[in-house]
Amino acid sequence: MAFTVYLEPSGHYFDIEPDETILDAALRHGHAFPYGCRSGGCGACLGQLLEGELNYDTNRPLPPTARNMPRGTTFFCQARAASDLIIEVKEIGAVKNLTVKTLPVLVQTKEQLADDVMRLYLKLPKDEHLRFLAGQYIDILMKDGRRRSFSIANMPRIDHLLELHIRHVEGGDFTGYIFDQLREKDVLRIEGPHGNFFLRENSTRPLLLVAGGTGFAPVKSILEHAFVEEMSQSMRLYWGVRGEADLYLDSLPQQWAQEHADFRYVPVLSEPSRRWRGARGYVHEAVIADLAARGEELSAFDVYVCGPPAMVRAAFAAFRERGLEEAHFYSDAFEFQAPKADG
Ligand SMILES: Cc1cc2nc3c(=O)[nH]c(=O)nc-3n(C[C@H](O)[C@H](O)[C@H](O)COP(=O)(O)OP(=O)(O)OC[C@H]3O[C@@H](n4cnc5c(N)ncnc54)[C@H](O)[C@@H]3O)c2cc1C
Ligand code: FES
Known part of the structure; x- marks a missing residue:
């Protein structure tokens, strides 16, 4: 049975299935929630539960950024709804008009920049573009359903070719694959853009x-x-x-x-x-x-x-x-x- 999530202070609301997280449901409905890692690690998605019941299976400690937050502080990337909910979250204006796309991409260039850093250039299909904000990231979707996040290294004006800098993680499944097996002309699947680490262009501060x-x-x-x-x-x-x-x-x-x-x-x-x-x-x-x-x-x-x-x-x-x-x-x-x- 689907529940409804009501957002304060915007007054927006959306449906949520019991098996999806609040963040996933919000993004699916086009709400610009703040988030980063989507795995309970960074704290970017933290907000307040004001009313309702959650299914919440993380025991991660709150990060230092949330030290002074009140009771009810919740990782929306980890919590699922067990009833209708009222939550408080600051929606982000700048990412509202960006469409999250899932696309195949061609590995155009694979270039080793250091012992443990590989640069990839990923080419989007003909006539496709990815609008993103400078600083955002994409997920690479693995064949078994897992995903791996990498920041986009090129500027948004170049929207048909994505540059990534990938560090090889000792014992890492995906980064090991990138270094040892991935070849130029291979095809990967990506989803993005994601994240709220992006340049605030309306600020004039240094x-x-x-x-x-x-x-x-x-x-x-x-x-x-x-x-x-x-x-x-x-x-x-x-x-x-x-x-x-x-x-x-x-x-x-x-x-x-x-x-x-x-x-x-x-x-x-x-x-x-x-x-x-x-x-x-x-x-x-x-x-x-x-x-x-x-x-x-x-x-x-x-x-x-x-x-x-x-x-x-x-x-x-x-x-x-x-x-x-x-x-x-x-x-x-x-x-x-x-x-x-x-x-
Ligand atoms: C928003 C975002 C953007 C990112 N952008 C970039 C980028 O631009 N460039 C880049 O190089 N990386 C980036 N990363 C990190 C990158 O996503 C990871 O390095 C990558 O997912 C590792 O995948 P893997 O399959 O190789 O490693 P995995 O197989 O997932 O794990 C690698 C190793 O780490 C161990 N491990 C797993 N979880 C933990 C943990 N919580 N703490 C400690 N060790 C653990 C595992 O046991 C294993 O040995 C980004 C991450 C996020 C969240
Ligand atoms: S903790 Fe990073 S997005 Fe939820």
Whole structure:
């Protein structure tokens, strides 16, 4: 039996089947819910249950971003309805008019950028386009029903070819397949665009972008878009990796820094060689040190952080402590998918 979910404060409502999550049902009906990983890891989908009964089978602790949220705080990507519901959620205007599509794509190019990073260019079928916002991601749909998320690295103006940067995960089923078996001209199935990590174009605050590893991918999309749209605020990128060889497209931000007077690039290595003369340590600590040295306040920036979950959480905690308001912190944590098939 289907139930109805009523949304506060918008007054919208939609039907939900007992076997689908609140988030899946909302997206199916075209509601622009906030979300990231869809596996209970990032906290982007958290909202309030005001009335009704849930089937809720996650025992994940609430992430630090939700520390001060009241009772009834719920991962909408994990909860199913057991009655009619009234919930509170902030719908996101900017993603409202985007259509989520499921499409076959042709692997046009497979290019190894580092020992553990592969770049793919995926070509959409003739006459198909994917409208997305700079920073969003797609899911690759595996044959057995599982899905794997990867951020789009190209800017939205290029909407017929998707660039992905894929890090090989030790023991990873899908990334292992990409490295060892996938060939150019193979066909994959994708679904997207997804996510609410995207450039807020109506803000004029300076941009501070922090990437960890292949978290560089959506940041590249954001910066290329900002440059081509001639956004006038200052921008800076801190890219944190282990060693020099992990800066797999280092020449690109170097080139941006030469071409754009208001752009600064700071690579940060946690395990540098003796020759390294640049910033070192954890990337979020390097950001704080750099701002202090320049006499700048974190609270002045729109901050975008993307990469491993531990890095995103550490950055959130440290930046909040130094006065950054939560409303100006945007993030995508590269969570693993839950092990069970999620359709
Ligand atoms: C929104 C989003 C965007 C992303 N974008 C990118 C991107 O642009 N580039 C990129 O490289 N990656 C990105 N990721 C991460 C990427 O989706 C994963 O690396 C990928 O799903 C791994 O798939 P796999 O099948 O190879 O690994 P899996 O087979 O799923 O797991 C790999 C290994 O990790 C272990 N593992 C599984 N779950 C966990 C866990 N919770 N904690 C610790 N270890 C675990 C497994 O036991 C296994 O050994 C993104 C993730 C999200 C959520
Ligand atoms: S925790 Fe629900 S989308 Fe990430």
